[in-house]
Amino acid sequence: MGFFIETLIGGLMAGMLYSLVALGFVLIFKASGVFNFAQGAMVLFAALAMARFSAWVPEWLGVDSRLLANGIAFVLSGALMFAVAWLIERLVLRHLVNQDGATLLMATLGIAYVLEGVGSSIFGSDIYKIDVGMPKEPVMILEESIEGGLLINREDFVAALIAALLVSLLWLFFQKTATGRALRAVADDHQAAQSIGIPLNRIWVIVWCVAGLVALVAGIIWGSKLGVQFSLATVALRALPVVILGGLTSIPGAIIGGLIIGVGEKLSEVYLGPFIGGGIEIWFAYQLALVFLLFRPQGLFGEKIIDRV
Amino acid sequence: MSREFGELILDLQNVSLAFGGVKALTDISFDVREHEIRAIIGPNGAGKSSMLNVINGVYRPQQGEIILRGQHFTRMNPYKAACAGISRTFQNIALFKGMSVIDNLMTGRNLKIRSNLLQQAFWWGPARREELAHRARVEEVIDFLEIQHIRKTPVGRLPYGLQKRVDLGRALAMEPSILLLDEPMAGMNVEEKQDMCRFILDVNDQFGTTIVLIEHDMGVVMDISDRVVVLDYGRKIGDGVPDAVRTNPEVISAYLGASH
Numbered sequence: 001m002g003f004f005i006e007t008l009i010g011g012l013m014a015g016m017l018y019s020l021v022a023l024g025f026v027l028i029f030k031a032s033g034v035f036n037f038a039q040g041a042m043v044l045f046a047a048l049a050m051a052r053f054s055a056w057v058p059e060w061l062g063v064d065s066r067l068l069a070n071g072i073a074f075v076l077s078g079a080l081m082f083a084v085a086w087l088i089e090r091l092v093l094r095h096l097v098n099q100d101g102a103t104l105l106m107a108t109l110g111i112a113y114v115l116e117g118v119g120s121s122i123f124g125s126d127i128y129k130i131d132v133g134m135p136k137e138p139v140m141i142l143e144e145s146i147e148g149g150l151l152i153n154r155e156d157f158v159a160a161l162i163a164a165l166l167v168s169l170l171w172l173f174f175q176k177t178a179t180g181r182a183l184r185a186v187a188d189d190h191q192a193a194q195s196i197g198i199p200l201n202r203i204w205v206i207v208w209c210v211a212g213l214v215a216l217v218a219g220i221i222w223g224s225k226l227g228v229q230f231s232l233a234t235v236a237l238r239a240l241p242v243v244i245l246g247g248l249t250s251i252p253g254a255i256i257g258g259l260i261i262g263v264g265e266k267l268s269e270v271y272l273g274p275f276i277g278g279g280i281e282i283w284f285a286y287q288l289a290l291v292f293l294l295f296r297p298q299g300l301f302g303e304k305i306i307d308r309v
Numbered sequence: 310m311s312r313e314f315g316e317l318i319l320d321l322q323n324v325s326l327a328f329g330g331v332k333a334l335t336d337i338s339f340d341v342r343e344h345e346i347r348a349i350i351g352p353n354g355a356g357k358s359s360m361l362n363v364i365n366g367v368y369r370p371q372q373g374e375i376i377l378r379g380q381h382f383t384r385m386n387p388y389k390a391a392c393a394g395i396s397r398t399f400q401n402i403a404l405f406k407g408m409s410v411i412d413n414l415m416t417g418r419n420l421k422i423r424s425n426l427l428q429q430a431f432w433w434g435p436a437r438r439e440e441l442a443h444r445a446r447v448e449e450v451i452d453f454l455e456i457q458h459i460r461k462t463p464v465g466r467l468p469y470g471l472q473k474r475v476d477l478g479r480a481l482a483m484e485p486s487i488l489l490l491d492e493p494m495a496g497m498n499v500e501e502k503q504d505m506c507r508f509i510l511d512v513n514d515q516f517g518t519t520i521v522l523i524e525h526d527m528g529v530v531m532d533i534s535d536r537v538v539v540l541d542y543g544r545k546i547g548d549g550v551p552d553a554v555r556t557n558p559e560v561i562s563a564y565l566g567a568s569h
Contacts, residue, residue: 177429178415178422178440185405185416192403195365196483197391197420206426 006150007266013153015262016160017221021239022246022254023167024214029248030187031207032093034104038112040236042212044228045084045119047219049077051128051228070132074216081212084115089205097200116233125230130223134158159221166217167255170210174251183207187249241289247302257300261285315343318519319364319487324373326359326543333359334370334543341487346513346520348530351540352563357523358400360540361489364521365397366390391420396485398476400492400523406465410475413464414450417482418443450481454508470501477508481516488512490522494529502526506533527564531555539563 021043028036053073063069092107135154143149174180186193186203194200219228222235239258246257261284269281292299319341326334334356341347349357362368364375366385375382377393396417405413421443424436451460454474459467464475473493480488493509494502510533512518524530530537531551539547539554541563547554554560 173430177426178419178424178436178443179426179429181408181412181416182419184408184412185419188405188407189403191367191387192399192405193416194387195367195391195397195399195403196417196479197388198416199388 002150006152007270008263009150009152010156011263011266012259013156013160013262014266015259016163016255017156017218017258018239018242018261019167019255019258020163020214020218020221021236022242022258023170023251024211024218024236025239025243026246026248026251026254027170027207027211027214029243030251031183032104032186032204033101033190034093034108035101035248036211037105037108038115039211039215039239040233041112041115041119042081042084042215043219043222043236044230044233045115045219046077046081046212046216047130047223047228047232048119048123048128049080050074050216050220051130051223052123053077054130054132055128066131066133074220077216078213081216082209085208085212086205088208089201093204094201112233116230120230128223128228130220130228132220132224134224155225159225162217162221166214167251170214171251179206238285241285243299244289245292245299247299250299250301253299253301261288264288315345317341318343318378319521320376321364322374322376324360324363324370324375326356326363326368326370332543333368334363334540337373337540337543337545339538339545339548341519341521343519344513344517345535346509346522346533348534348537349521349523349540350525350527350530350537354542355540356543357540358491359543361397361491361521361523364390365395365489391483394483394486395489396480396483396487397489398473398480398491398493400495402469402472402476404464404472404476404479407463409463410451410456410460410467410478411444411447413475414447414478414482415443417479418447420483446484447482450478453481453511454478470497473497473501473505474508477505481512484516485518487519487521490520490524492523492525494524494526502529509533 021039024039024042025036028034028039050073053076054070057063057069057072057076061072063072088111092111093104096104096107135158138151138153140149141152174184182193182198183203183206185196185198186200190200193203218235219232222232226232242257242261243254244257245260246253246255265281265284268284269278273280317340321340322338324334324337325332337356337360349360351357359368363370364385366387366389369384375385377395380393382389405416408416422439424433424439427433428436451457454477456471456474456478459471464472467475477490477493490509494505497505506529509520509522513520522530522534534551536549537547537551537554538545539557539560546563547557547560549557
């Protein structure tokens with residue numbers, strides 16, 4: 001029993017991190033109908049910036065405190081991501097208004113390469129560490145109530161907590177503020193949104209900024225877990241099944257999809273692994289996504305797309 | 310029922326619009342005076358919706374000018390039009406389907422919102438007060454259109470007639486000086502049409518809003534509008550008060566066929 005719960009919690013925590021990356025996809029897709037292939041590159045770019053700035057800031061400013069250095073690095077990286085968002089709108093999206101979805105998808109593919117290239121030329125291409133003081137050693141909890149207690153990975157726990165906090169803040173922002181309402185309006189109907197005086201360009205900058213911020217947080221969490229290296233860009237690929245499962249247009253879908261995949265991966269690895277061989281964790285999510293694509297292509301919570309021909 | 314009209318508010322001069330080789334509008338000029346209800350009528354494909362889309366800046370005409378309160382625009386866009394006080398409804402309803410009626414109407418207040426992103430994010434004093442003030446204005450629109458009972462319903466779930474009304478509500482929430490209505494009564498039953506007519510006349514009367522509308526139902530158009538423009542195949546074939554338009558031989562032949 002204890003082991004089952006341990007696996008479950010491990011899965012939920014991993015799932016929360018998938019949700020965070022998936023959220024980046026959903027935000028941009030909702031607001032601009034673009035499937036942003038560059039989300040992974042943004043995660044990598046943000047993580048690189050964070051890793052390098054946190055190393056450079058003490059040299060530049062002579063700050064000793066790690067907390068302060070990390071704080072300044074976070075602000076700098078955030079500002080950099082905002083600049084990236086602004087540039088993407090200025091140089092790419094603005095010129096592609098009303099273009100086909102596939103055109104925009106190709107454009108984001110291009111953005112991904114540019115970001116990776118620029119990232120490695122500014123920040124170098126070594127493997128870097130991000131040390132934001134995440135607790136590394138696991139703890140044992142509930143030793144009295146469950147036999148053998150529960151072993152919890154504290155790093156994952158903190159990460160999941162941060163992800164959950166960010167997701168709820170974003171949800172509040174979307175539901176409760178005037179700008180959030182404008183964002184939802186643009187997501188629903190571009191033309192109508194323009195006709196009531198919502199400036200599309202500004203909304204896009206905001207959405208890409210938010211997606212950049214999400215990428216930054218995801219980058220820091222994944223980076224401090226796995227180290228900052230180019231394979232970080234492929235973390236986004238693991239969020240692909242999540243958005244297929246949850247639906248590309250649904251924020252709750254991204255969260256629940258992430259949790260289902262996190263839990264599914266861990267449980268299948270532990271309980272199915274012995275029968276059909278290990279390594280299930282790697283392909284489980286994609287398999288599940290495939291099933292969804294066959295039977296429910298709009299995902300659990302996405303809008304059913306009916307195109308008029 | 311001819312009334313006194315105010316000043317010239319909107320003037321379209323020699324507007325021509327083509328999509329590739331297809332001429333949607335050819336050399337059309339007409340004006341709209343303050344406070345009047347101006348109708349654009351014509352058979353299917355006459356270019357009525359294109360005309361509205363030109364005024365609202367969705368389409369850019371290849372030739373011609375839009376003069377709005379003395380200001381010349383060769384290139385209008387929907388955002389500029391909205392800022393200049395033009396709001397519109399859509400023929401096949403373009404509401405934000407996932408959002409509630411209130412939220413849809415609140416988006417109409419977007420241009421009037423002054424608090425910045427940061428203030429909103431922290432739900433800061435000014436942002437909060439502002440939100441409440443806008444909410445109060447939206448409630449007035451809701452009362453006006455008699456849609457109190459559905460204010461929290463997601464619009465996607467509403468029946469067609471009510472969606473049309475919410476669409477009008479969102480346009481009204483902008484407190485426009487010119488309201489463009491694209492077939493406000495299409496697909497409605499008699500009762501809904503009567504309601505809609507009443508709302509249009511009340512808006513015109515109580516708020517002094519200038520209204521430009523496209524409509525198919527000739528009876529309705531002749532009843533409520535002050536002046537009518539008639540389009541056929543992208544050309545203007547008639548312009549004047551309803552009675553004059555009704556007896557115009559060119560209009561009659563366009564509507565009933567030349568063999569008549």
